[in-house]
Amino acid sequence: MAAEPSAHALIAEHRTTLDQALEAIRTRAYWSPHPEHPKAYGENGSLGMAEGKAAFDALLGTRLDLGQPGTDDWVGGEVSPYGIELGVTYPHADVDTLLPAMKAGQRAWRDAGAEARAAVCLEILKRISDRTHEFAHAVMHTSGQAFMMAFQAGGPHAQDRGLEAVAYAYAEQVRTPDEARWSKPQGKRDPLTLTKRFKPVPRGIALVIGCNTFPTWNGYPGLFASLATGNAVLVKPHPRAVLPLALTVQVAREVLAEAGFAPDLVALAAERPGEGIAKDLATRPEIRVIDYTGSTSFGDWLEANARQAEVYTEKAGVNTVLVDSTDDYKGMLSNLAFSLSLYSGQMCTTPQNLLVPRDGITTDEGPKSYDEVVADLAGSVGGLLGDDARANALLGAIVNPDVKARLEAAASLGEVALPSREITNPEFPDAVVRTPVIVKLDGARKFWERTEDEAAYMSECFGPVSFAVAVDSTADGLELLRRTIADKGAMTVGAYTTSGEVAEAVEEVCLEECAQLSLNLTGGVYVNQTAAFSDFHGSGGNPAANAALCDGAFVANRFRVVEVRSEA
Template sequence: MTSTDSAPATTPLWSGKIFDGTWRASGGGTMEVTAPATGEVVATVGVAGAEDVDASVAAARTAQRAWAKLGYDERARVFIKASALLAADPDRIVRWLVPESGSGQGKARFEAGLLIAELNEAAALTSEPYGELLRSSKPRLSAVRRVPLGVVGVISPFNFPAILGLRSVAPALAAGNAVILKPDPRTPVSGGLALAELLAEAGLPEGLLHVLPGGSDVGEALVAHPDVPCISFTGSTPAGRAIGTAAAPLLKKVHLELGGNNALLVLPDADLDAAASAGAWGSFLHQGQICMTAGRHLVHVSQAAEYAAALAAKADALPVGDPTDPANALGPVIDERQRDRIHSIVTRSVEQGAVLAAGGTYDGLFYRPTVLTDVPLDSPAFAEEVFGPVAPVVAYETVDEAIELVNSSEYGLSVSILTGNAFAAWELADRIESGAVHINDQTVDDEAVAPFGGSKASGTGGRFGGRASLDTFSEVQWVTAQAQIERYPF
């Protein structure tokens, strides 16, 4: 038994409630949260409705004005305290990530570390210069400064629920905004309520952060609300398109972090054993349920069979099972719908000519890590984002052909180049259409200090990380001042 087997014995503050600065019941009643690995009920949370969105927006607008007037050091203090609390007890998040999202324990602890880094970066963001002096053709002071947007709506996903919520929540708060967070209903604790509990304990003033678990009606109300000028959404590309369409008539600032079908390019001079290790991590980590997952392995024709065999051996060796057992490297996919979609993509691709080298089977929600070879370019395993533990291997003959294959996807999130000549790969990066290119590393990577985001169908509207977060969660205001009132010929 481990501390992550199930929910704590004591009843959490948030049990059966939503958060608006205080823990309270909602008009929508409650819902049970189940562990995908076992079907066990691990928590009961409140269910918000559209009326809760209205109440939260009104309260957030009021609280935000006072928060924006605080000195940067007072705002920073909250994030520093939250970081210290989590560093002292990462299990306060890990204990929910493992059962609720099906995270392996290593992945869950890694995610807790990302939260600590994000909180530290948010503290630093409060003291960033908020503007600059400009030259002017007139005898005056001319400056541009960043001002808060007001209320930021955040809609976060299930896969890395804690960090993909906090990476919007923390910088938005640091920039002087209030935030309304709607976590995925499958992961409302690790994706929202546990974060609210942490920040409240760290001294975040009441009314600045609201956590509203619920269904699509809550997200739709948040997107449509006239007093929420910014929406930050992380999720699938189809859902992002729908949000962008709904927000466009309201002229909202919309930040969309969407899907990916990321290429891992193995050049002919790469160490194949090391490449297979990177490829396995990139495709199978957290059951492949990551937007940055390596979805297409492009290997030179002379090495494709050897690489695929090494990758398949690693897939076959990975233990899959209940993630509360530390021996299991991989846990379950999130639900039956996702499992069936993964299996459909695998089966249809095999029917079109792909060869199953490993996996392709499941037990309940536990899908075996899968390797496909000889994958046709028009098969779903190559053309679509699988969002599961599937590694399609495709052979190429020339580097030019490989670059065309990399760029052939509608997505542009993350690309990996594995090679013995890193400088040559750096030059290749100029030809790649992607928000990130990692040389001699796999595709799954993120740091709180780095600007993260995609191009093409992988996202639009801004970046997460470092100063880029300030651009995303603030507005530019131009201010001028001169000693005398300007006289004009009228």
């Protein structure tokens, strides 16, 4: 096979990293091959800070020609949440030409085997890693993340999640050997002997439907899981966040071609404004795997309608933090304040509902009433974001007008404990930058299912909006937590308590309703952040998402194993 020498070289280059990733997902200890610090880049072929910025600037206003078959037009109209028009155009695909071209490369990709595919995927990630500074600007100017977050979450953390998916995919495929000799004793007669060969085969073409807020972080797991298991991958980015995934596709195509495979194994499906091609693509018979991050309504639609495909969805949930008691009141407040502020609360993992007993909580600073807790949290957020430079660095920009509208409407839902504040970004004066609003609501059990408050806190209000919900007791808070996860789903749950009994009770709710729990976080780890190779993102067991990043179930059904057996 033509690809072999090159694939062998890539295996030699990346096998150690793959083994380290395999070890990390087994131990769940901290590990990452992708540096988090911007200054770590600029040597050994990677772009430094200025080079990355220059590379991004050079992309603006250009046509990103990926060399895809069936390109019938050029489309693009991204406007950065920071105000600048990207002006990049992308190939628009005639899918009746593109999909067959993608299939054409699958046989060689399948026959290359799991290790060669993993090595090619790792080379793609390596080249993306080398361009982390460039990708950081692309993520920043599509998602509205502040630079540092776009750099880390859109760069090394996204690359980690991609690598994690490759590791799981590889491990899953090599559970069955390539070949086996089977010999069954027959008493005094000769044994029955067969030679058996096993080969992982892909489902077909996989579709990745990207999101606006985390194009790479949420896009890479599905993209790399599908590619590593032998599928071709069609990437349909969110129309507001095309560039980071288009660059990803470009790198993937380059690496595939250099390794002797068909570049069309990875392709981009950009769309015209309002074209809405996702539904058509998702129900094409060629599409056999779909990864989607976005709204619950479209996720539910995909699950119900894209029946020819394996569908992995991350939708929306209502994330809750239950506050019962703490022995580090300041640490709790500052930890929560950061969680609410980061990226203006535009993370699927940001807490929305803070359940606080009406009669207050016990703390290392003495008892605190509900009003005091809420006021202190408001003060903590206010303090964190009091300096405009720091606020800009934490908040980023509001990603789209819908979020801004929700934020503005939230103030009328109840008593405002902390009003949202407009902040100017001196570098990008057109950016819409807002601090979070905290609204007080009543979660008394007697009101459940009846009040306007209930309608507010039982809906996802995506953006910088949090509800401080007064509950009658911790026990009632636990019941509300249970009901919220069961009915609305949750990507994350947080809890603060000094009581072993309460900790056990909240853990039991999370075990029964299948939600990931962060308990008593008071330091530099936040409920809305997960680390690849160690933390699961989502559980796949409540309505917020039907899959977790990343586990065996996320990869095991992207391929099948075909056995060929014959007389030995």
